[in-house]
Amino acid sequence: MNPSPIHTDLCIIGAGPVGLFAVFEAGLLKMRCHLIDALPQIGGQLSEIYPQKPIYDIPGYPEIKAQELVDNLLEQAKPFSPTFTLGERVDLLEKQADGSFLVTTSDGTQVHAKVIVIAGGLGCFEPRKPVLTNLEAYEGKGISYMVKNPETFRDKNVVIAGGGDSALDWTIFLSNVAKRVTLVHRNETFRGAPDSASKVADLAKEGKIDLILSANLKAVSGEDRLQQVILDDKDNKELSIEADYLIPLFGLSPKLGPIADWGLSIDKNAIEVDTKDYSTGVERIYAIGDINTYPGKLKLILCGFHEAAIMMHSAFKYVYPDQKLSFKYTTVNGVNAF
Amino acid sequence: MIKFTVEDQEGTRQELEAPSDMGLSLMEILKASEYPVLATCGGMALCATCHVEIVEGKAGLEKATDVELDQLENLPEYFPNSRLACQIRIGEQLEGAIVRLRGEDVV
Numbered sequence: 001m002n003p004s005p006i007h008t009d010l011c012i013i014g015a016g017p018v019g020l021f022a023v024f025e026a027g028l029l030k031m032r033c034h035l036i037d038a039l040p041q042i043g044g045q046l047s048e049i050y051p052q053k054p055i056y057d058i059p060g061y062p063e064i065k066a067q068e069l070v071d072n073l074l075e076q077a078k079p080f081s082p083t084f085t086l087g088e089r090v091d092l093l094e095k096q097a098d099g100s101f102l103v104t105t106s107d108g109t110q111v112h113a114k115v116i117v118i119a120g121g122l123g124c125f126e127p128r129k130p131v132l133t134n135l136e137a138y139e140g141k142g143i144s145y146m147v148k149n150p151e152t153f154r155d156k157n158v159v160i161a162g163g164g165d166s167a168l169d170w171t172i173f174l175s176n177v178a179k180r181v182t183l184v185h186r187n188e189t190f191r192g193a194p195d196s197a198s199k200v201a202d203l204a205k206e207g208k209i210d211l212i213l214s215a216n217l218k219a220v221s222g223e224d225r226l227q228q229v230i231l232d233d234k235d236n237k238e239l240s241i242e243a244d245y246l247i248p249l250f251g252l253s254p255k256l257g258p259i260a261d262w263g264l265s266i267d268k269n270a271i272e273v274d275t276k277d278y279s280t281g282v283e284r285i286y287a288i289g290d291i292n293t294y295p296g297k298l299k300l301i302l303c304g305f306h307e308a309a310i311m312m313h314s315a316f317k318y319v320y321p322d323q324k325l326s327f328k329y330t331t332v333n334g335v336n337a338f
Numbered sequence: 339m340i341k342f343t344v345e346d347q348e349g350t351r352q353e354l355e356a357p358s359d360m361g362l363s364l365m366e367i368l369k370a371s372e373y374p375v376l377a378t379c380g381g382m383a384l385c386a387t388c389h390v391e392i393v394e395g396k397a398g399l400e401k402a403t404d405v406e407l408d409q410l411e412n413l414p415e416y417f418p419n420s421r422l423a424c425q426i427r428i429g430e431q432l433e434g435a436i437v438r439l440r441g442e443d444v445v
Contacts, residue, residue, distance in 0.1 A: 049384045122378050130414040164412045186416075191408050250414040253387060254378050269376070299380075 008034040009319045011103050011113035013090050016044020018289030018304030019119035020073040025312040027080025031319045034111050038124035040087040043070035045121055059302060079337035085109050089124050093262050099284060115315045118271060118287040122254035130161065130217050130248050142226025143246045155179045157242050159229045161217050162249035163187060168196035170247065175209050182210040182241055184217065184231060220246060267293055277314030278307045284318055286311045340430060345438040346373065356428045364437065365424035375441060381424040386413055387441050388423040395435025399426060
């Protein structure tokens with residue numbers, strides 16, 4: 001059973017820069033927002049991919065670091081008390097009899113909203129999966145792509161695959177939790193943080209973990225659930241490891257995901273919108289920022305900001321059907337928090 | 339103008355022609371030629387969605403930077419001649435090269 005849904009005026013899918021600025025624009029029109037993002041933190045690709053990169057084309061900022069922009073946008077949105085569901089992907093979008101929507105996430109969280117705003121950037125960031133036959137069959141039965149609760153792995157045989165920082169960090173962390181951790185990496189050396197790499201080497205020397213270098217994942221097997229991970233070792237020989245869990249950590253990549261199934265018109269991984277108000281072909285669903293497309297579209301943050309402002313004035317009629325919208329400047333009216 | 343060959347996911351090869359004096363990257367040419375390359379990060383060597391394999395013509399290319407190697411190493415699948423197309427400048431050194439698309443994120 002789901003707990004009772006969260007009620008809001010607008011449900012914004014995607015908590016990147018455009019989603020955050022949309023909260024501000026909605027707030028000026030007294031509309032409340034709830035944001036959902038598949039990533040565990042706000043900021044979208046700015047926080048996930050390039051937090052320390054400088055951006056030079058945000059009006060008014062000759063230069064600003066991506067994470068700093070996200071922090072500022074959150075600060076700007078604060079007067080309008082946005083609420084968040086993070087680390088969950090929107091799976092279902094159901095139209096209700098009164099025209100509103102019920103949104104359901106991958107974890108069963110439900111949000112009831114009068115308007116849906118898709119500010120999903122390039123889609124949801126999902127783990128890159130190794131190319132192995134039967135991989136999907138063991139997902140949730142021994143294969144997980146992230147460590148949500150380390151206790152799951154207590155006293156278990158765990159194989160971690162990958163050579164980046166997260167593979168190193170989780171190897172170190174789980175070496176104190178799991179029965180046995182085996183780290184499999186395809187090269188002889190690690191490019192991740194030198195500190196973590198030498199810690200992992202030390203753990204291997206002390207015999208606390210198994211470190212298998214120059215090896216690749218080849219197959220997974222087991223009855224009902226994962227039991228063995230089979231590797232191709234450096235001499236191209238098969239090596240079978242007893243494993244209760246396999247955690248492949250090969251980074252994240254963006255996928256359009258369930259958005260593709262919502263009956264919207266999609267062109268090359270982007271949602272087609274009407275530039276009059278950035279509405280999609282489905283009433284009460286808007287799409288702004290990198291996820292939309294129209295003739296002349298530029299995938300720029302500043303264009304997403306513009307789209308958010310225009311779109312909110314159009315969405316007002318669904319939230320306040322009996323009120324007439326009058327345009328006001330913040331210099332005249334200020335920001336009226338709620 | 340220089341000419342090089344692109345092999346798509348199905349193994350179909352096509353010769354492309356590109357200006358060598360406009361500072362374009364291989365990723366930009368692939369996108370402009372309607373190849374399904376996502377290029378999420380827009381060319382910062384941060385997403386690896388423009389992963390390619392340089393089948394022929396690797397010798398003349400500038401070496402991959404640390405940032406690029408970090409990304410490549412993180413991929414589930416990579417090859418001795420793997421590169422990120424966004425980090426390869428279109429220039430004379432690419433003349434006659436054969437490039438195979440490898441981005442597993444291609445839709």
